[in-house]
Amino acid sequence: MMWLAPFALLVTSLVHPSSQQDGNTTAPFPNATYPNATSPNPAAAVNASFSPPYYPAPWGTGAGEWASAYAKAQAFVSQLTLTEKVNLTTGVGWEGERCVGQNGAIPRLGFRSMCLQDSPVGVRDTDYNSVFPAGVNVAATFDRGLAYARGQAMGSEHQMKGSDVQLGPVAGPLGRAPEGGRNWEGFSPDPVLTGIQFAQTVQGIQSAGVIACGKHYIGNEQEHFRQSTEAAGYGYNISDAVSANIDDVTMHELYLWPFADAVRAGVASIMCSYNQVNNSYACQNSHMLNYLLKGELDYQGFVVTDWQGQHSGVGSALAGLDMTMPGDTLFNSGQSYWGANLTVAVLNGTVPQWRLDDMCIRIIAAWYYVGRDNASIPINFDAWTTDTYGYQHFFAKEGYTLINEHVDVRQEHADLIRQIGSASTVLLKNTNNALPLTGKEKFTAVFGDDAGDNPYGPNGCPDRGCDNGTLGMAWGSGSANFPYLVTPETAIQNEILSNNGVFQSITNNFAGMQIQQLASQASVAIVFVNADSGEGYITVDGNEGDRNNLTLWDGGDVLIQNVSAICNNTIVVIHSTGPLLLGNYSTNPNITAILWAGIPGEQSGNSIADVLYGRVNPGAKLPFTLAGAREDYGTDLLYIPNNGKGAPQIAFTEGVFIDYRALDRANVTPIYEFGYGLSYTTFSYSNLQVKTVLGMNGTYTPTTGSTPPAPTYGTVSNNTADYQFPSNLTYVPYYIYPYLNSTTLSTAANSSDYGDNSDVPLNSQNSSSQPLLPASGAPGGNPELYDVLYEVTATITNTGSIAGEEVPQLYISLGGPYDPNIVLRNFERLSIQPGMSATFTADITRRDLSNWDTVAQNWAISSYTKTIYVGSSSRKLPLSATLS
Template sequence: MRVRPALALALAPLALTALSVGPGVAVPAAVAAESPCPWVGSTAPSAERAAKLLAAMTLDDKIQMVHGTAAPLAPYGPVQAGQVAANGRLCIPALTATDGPAGIGNAATGVTQLPAPIALWATWDRDLARRYGAVIGEEARGKGANLALGPGIDIARDPRAGRHFEDLGEDPELVSELAVAETHGIQSQGVLATAKHLAAYTQETSRNTDAGDARVDERTLQELYLAPYEKLVAAGVDSVMCSYNKVNGVHACNDTYTMTQVLKGQMGFRGFTVSDWFGMHASVASANAGLDLQMPDACYYDTRLRTALAEKRVAPQRLDGMVTRIVTPMFERGVFDRPATGTPGARVTTTANAQVGRDVAAAGTVLLKNDGLLPLDPATTRSIAVIGSAAGRNALGSGGGSAHVIADRITTPLQALSAEAARTGASFTSYTGALPSVAADKARGADVAVVVVSKLMTESKDEWDLQLSLTDRLVLEAVTRANPNTVVVLDTGAPVDVSPARGAKALLSAWYPGQDYGTVLADLLYGRRNPSGRLPVTFPASQAQLPAAARDRFPGGDHAEGLAVGYRWYAQQGLTPAFAFGSGLSYTTFSYSDLVVGAEQADGSFPVSLTVRNTGSRAGSTVPQLYADQPAGVAATPRALKDFAKIELAPGGSRRVTLTVTARDLSHWDTSQDRWVRAAGDHALWVGDSSRDLPLRGTAHVAATTATSAATPPAPAGSTAGNETAGESVKDAFVCGAGGFMAGGVGLASYFGLPAQQQAVVAPTDTTSTTATGTQVP
C-alpha cells in the first residue's frame, strides 16, 4: 500500500522519510553579567545544581523545559528525532534526541550501521553490549545529540511482533544485564540513555489506539515486563519512555501504576519519563500520573498544562518535579558544562566503530545446526555456489522503523564469498533469481551451496506467520535436494519456520548483522572466527507451539499465558522447540562439571561454581547458564534464568567459573503483599549451556520466608486513577488537534505497515567480486 503524505507525517517515531534538519544544536550560552548561571561549571552535586537552576526559573522557563518543539504536523524535529529548546538566559542547552537502539537513525548518513539489538543480545556478552552502547553514544554526540532513544528492553513475547528485532530477548535477566551494560556505554560518552517502552509493549497492531490493550496480571507484569527496569534504575539510567499500548485499559503514558507507583516509587527511579512520539492521549492525566516530558511537540504540556496549573488541577510542585527530573541527568552527563560541538551533517562513523559492529555480528551469529560441513576447508572446497536474492541486492543489514540505520554500503554475502573464492582459487557461481530449478542447477555441481534467505521486519507492522517467502521456501527445498552440502543463512529479525531447510547440513541465524554482513559471514564459514552466539529467543517447531498462538492473545492483547513466555512456556507445556533458548553450536566442544553451591552469604546470595573445559581442538567461547526453580508450594513456571557468563577457552583449557543467585533472584512477586518475597524451602539450581541442556544440579536452601523489597507504594494524592475524563479529552482535542491527528496516524499505520527503507547509501547489488572466477547468473 502506498502511504499518503499526510499519513507519512503522522508516523513520528519511525524516521521513514528524509529528516529536514534545522540549525545546529544550541550550545550553552555565555555567562551574562546579569545572569551568572552558577549551576554551570559547578562541582556541587547534580541535585544541588538542579535546585539552584529551578529557583531561578519562571513559569515560562519551566513549561519550556517539559515539551518538545516540533511544529504542528511535523513528525520530529526541529533537529534529529526531537528537541527541547535551549534557554540562553539560564544557560540551559538544548536537549536533542536521536533514534535509536541500533545506531543513529532519523535517515542520518555517515553513521555506523550496527547489527540489530537482537544480534547483540545473541552474543550474551556484557562487554560487547557496553562497547555497542559507547558507539551509539559517541556517534550521537558527533551528530549534535545528547539523548539517545535506547536501549529498548521490551520482552520478546512473540516472534511475529514487528519490533522483535529491536527486542533483546525473551528473559528479563538476559535483557536487563545486557541493557545495563549498553546503558553504561551510552552514558560513558556524556549522552543520556532512554530505556523503552514502559510497559508490556508486545505488538504493533492497534498500537496507540483504544484497541491496543495489553491485559496482564500483576505478577506477570512485575516478574516479566517491569523486571528489566529494576536493574536499569539501580544502574542510573537517565530516562524511561512510556509505550503506545494501554496497560490493563489505561494508556501507558498516563498510567500512574507503572510510571509513579512502580518506577518512581517501588524502584526509586530518579530520572525523567518521556512520551513515545505522539504517544500521549491526555494532558492533566499524564502529568498527574507521572509523565515528565512530552515529545516531540508541545500542546499537551504547553497550552493545556498552563491551564491545568492555573485551575489547580495540576500542582506547581508536580511541574517543579518534572523539570528537576529532566535537568538533573543533564548535569550528571555534563551536558551543561561542555559546548555541543557535533552537527547533524557530520560524518561520525569510524574504523573503530565499524570493528565493534563486526565483533557483535560475529559473536551474535548463532550456529543452529552443523552436520560436519563447517568450517569450510579451502583445500577441499574447490567450488561454491551462492544462492538467493538476500545474498545480494536484498541483503538486510538493518530492520525497519525508528531502529533503522542507513549504512554507507553493505558488504554482501555475495561479494564476500566471491572474493573468498577468488582468494583460494575456487570456482564460484551464484543465482539471485526466483526460479527453484535454476537455483538447483547452480547448486548441484558445487562442493558447497550457500543459500541466504531473509524476512524484513519493521516497526508499525506485525507479521501474521513465521513463514519465509514462498520463493525462499521453494528455493531452499530445491537446493537442499540438489546438493546435500548446503549451508542456509537466515537474514531475519526473529525466529522463523526453518522446516524448508531441514535438508541442509548447516544452518546459521545471522539476524540483521549490519554493514559488514558478508565479511563476517565469510570469516565464520571459513573458520577464521568460531561461532559463539546463543539464542536469546526460542525457535518454535511450528507456529502452533507459540505461547500466544491464539488470536485473542496475539495480536488480541490477552496475555493469559502469564509468566509462561518463551522457554518457560515450552518447559511448562512439555513442548520440544526447533531450537532452545540459550542454545548455539561452536566449532569446538565444552564440558561442564563439579558443581558446588556455596553457603548463603550475608546478603542472601549463593555462589555457584563449576568447571568449564574446552574438550575440542579449537579455541572458542561458551556461555554457562544458571537457572533456578521456586520451592514446593510456590506456583511458578519451571527453571528461570538467573545468571550467566561468557568465557573463552583455548583447546584443552579449563576454568573455574562462579555464578551468583541473589536473594532477589530467588524471590517471587507476592500479590497479597505487593512486594518481592523469597520463600523458604529448597530452590533447585541448574547449570548448563541452554535452557534444555542443564546437566548440573544443586540446591539453595532458604531457611525462612522473607520480604526482599519494600511494598509498592499507593498512588499519590491527586494522581490519575485511569484515563482522562471525557470532558478533559474534549478540551485536549480542541487545543491539541494536530497532535491527535499525528497520534491517529501512528495507530492507522499499524494496520497497513510502511514501505521498506533504504539499507545503504550505495544500494546492495548482485555484483560479485571482480576477481572471482566462475560465472554469475543475475
C-alpha cells in the same frame, strides 16, 4: 493564536486517571482507591483489566548516585521562570527543529533545546554514521562486554552529532509473541538476559556523555492497534489503542524486571509506550508511572512520551509524565496538551508547582548525571534531510541556513560491528564438521536474494521499509542509514577469489531452472534466506509491522528445498528478526549446516564470512526458542480487533510462561531450544560448587519511612501579563510555545472549564510526606534484593582441538506450582584454549530466588525447594544442586 491549543484538550481526560484500571487489586496500596477484591490464586489473576490510581506523583530525591546531579539541577531550576520550566517539558512540535524531538530552549541561561534522536542501532536519519547490529544480536552474544562496548560506541556517535538523548535501548517489546514486529530492537523474551544486556547498553551509552532512553515502557508487545489513528489507516475502526492486560505477578516477574535493571544501572530517561496497560494509557497510567516506576523502583530520571503518545494534559502531568514529544497533539497540528496549556494549569492551581518543578528537576538532573554540561556540542545534522542547507524549522519552512555539516562520527566502529556480528552468529547444525570451510572448495555457489544487494541501494527504502537484498537492518524508527552494506555475496566472493577458487551466485529466489543448474555443479552451496519485520507505520508484503507468520520470506523455503534436493552439502544461513519455523531442515541430511545470523548491521557479509571460514569460532547462543510449530509458543498476536469499536483487549493469560517457559510447561520438544548454540570445538561441564554467602535465611527488610515533602524551586508570578508572547520574538508557525494569548486565564484557555480541584484525582496535588513502598529504597528497588545469597562455580573444559568460546548458563527452579520449570538467572561467556579449563562463576541474589507477593506488595522467597542447574542451554543442564 495557533501556538496555543484550546485548553479543553488539557482536560478531556482529566477524570480518566482517577479511574485508571489495572488488575493489581489484591492488596491496598497507599493512596490508592480499589474496588472490592480478594487475593486470587496467582494463576487465576492473569486476566487483568483494572489499573488502580496511585497519587501523588513521587518527586525525585537524588537517591543513589544522583545526589550531585540533583544538586546542580536544583540550582539551575531555581532560576527559571514558569514559561522556561514549561519549555523544558514540552516538545516544539514535529519537524519544528532539527532532531526528531526537541524541547524548548532557555536562551537567557544559555541552555539550548535538548536533541532527542533515534535510534537503538545508531544515529537515525543522518549520514556518516554507523549501523550497529540489532539488540537481538547483542542478546545472542551472551556477552556483557560487547553489550557495553556497543552502547559506548553508539553513544559516542550520538554525542558527536550533537544528540543529547539516544532513544534506546529497548526492553519493550520483551518478545511475548515471536511474530512481534519490533522484537529485534530489544534483546530476548527472557527478562534476565534482556535485563543484563539492557543495563550494560545503558551504561555504555551514558559513559559517552549521552542520555540513554530505555523504551518502550511497558506492555508494547505488538504493533497492531498500538495507535488508533494508525489502525484507522489500515481500515480498523477503533476508538483507542490496544490494552495489554497484565497481572501483578507477571508484571513484576517478567515485563518490569529488565526496567528495574536499567533503573539500577542509572538510565536517565524512559519512554512510555503507545498502548494502554490494563485499560489506561501507558503515558498517563498512574500505577505504572507513579507506583511502579517512580515509587517502587525509585526512578530518578525523567519519563518522556513516545511520539504522539500523550492523550491528556493535566491527567498525564499528575500521573507522572515529565516530557511530551514531539510536543504537538498530532504531527504538525500546532496544538499541544502542554505548552501554553501547562502554563495555565499551573497558574490556576490544577497542576501544582511542585509537580512542574519535579519534571524540570528530573530532566536537568539527567543532563548533569551523564555529563552533558561537559559533553554537549551544537547539533550538526538534520533529521529531515541530508542536504547541507535547508530550513531550521523544516515544516514551517523558516530559517534557511546551514543544517547539516556532514560530520563523520564512525571512528573505528566497523571493527566492533564486525566482531559483534560474528559473535552473535549461532551455529545450529554442523553435520560431520561441514564447517568451517577452507575457501579452497572446488566450486562454491551462493543462492538467495538475502545474499545480495538491494537494487535500490542499501538505503533505497525509507526507514528500511522493504525486504530487498540481504537483511542487515529491519524497518522503522529503530533503523539508521547505512554508510555501506557489505553483503554476504561480496564477502564470500572475496574469500574464494583470494584462493583462486570458483564462485558463482544467483540472488533471484525464483530463478528455478538456473538455481537447479548451478546447484548441480556446486561442491558447497550456501543458501541465504530471511524473515523481516518492523514498526507498524510501514507495511511490507502485507505485514503491518508484525509478521503474519513464522515462515521464511520471498520463497525462502522453496529455495532451500530446491538447492538441498540437488546439492548434498547445503549450508543454510538465516537472517531474521526473531524465531521462525525450520521444518525438517534440522534432520535433512543434505543440509549439513544451519546458522542464524540475526540482524547484523553494516558488516553483515564480513561477519558471516568470518564464521563460515573459521576465523571466528562461533560461540553465540539462541536468545529465543526455535519451536516446531507456531502454537508451541503458547502466545500469539491479536490481528483483528476483538472489542467492537472500543480498545482491543489482549489478556496476557499465559502469565510468565512465554518462549522456553511455555514449551517446558507443555513438555514440548523444540527444534532448537533457548540458549542453544554449537561450536567448532566441544566442551564438558564438571565440578559444580555452591558456596553459601548469606543464604536464604538472611534478613530481608521491607523499606519503611516516608519521603520528605515535595520541594518547590523559585516562585511563580500570578501576573498573567508576564506570560504573554514576547514582542521581541518572531513567531514560527506550528511551533509550540509556553506563552499565553490573553491576560485572562479563562480566555487564554479558550474554555470556561479549565480545571479546578474538583476535577483532579484524589491526592494528586498532595505535597506532604508520603510513605515509602516496601519494595523500594534505592534505584532498582529495595537494595537487599541484590544481596548475594550464594556463589556458584563450575569447571568448563575445552575437550576439542581448537580455541573456542562457551556460554555456561545458570538456571533455577523456584519450585512453586505456578513457577516455570526453570528460569535463567545468570551466564558468562568464556574463552578457553584447547585442552584447558576455565571456571564459570555466577552469583545468586535474593531477587533471583524470589517471587512477587501480591498481598505484601514485596518480593519473598517461598518455602518450595530451590534447585540450580548449570549447562550449555535450557535443555542441556548436566550439573545440578539443591540449595539448602
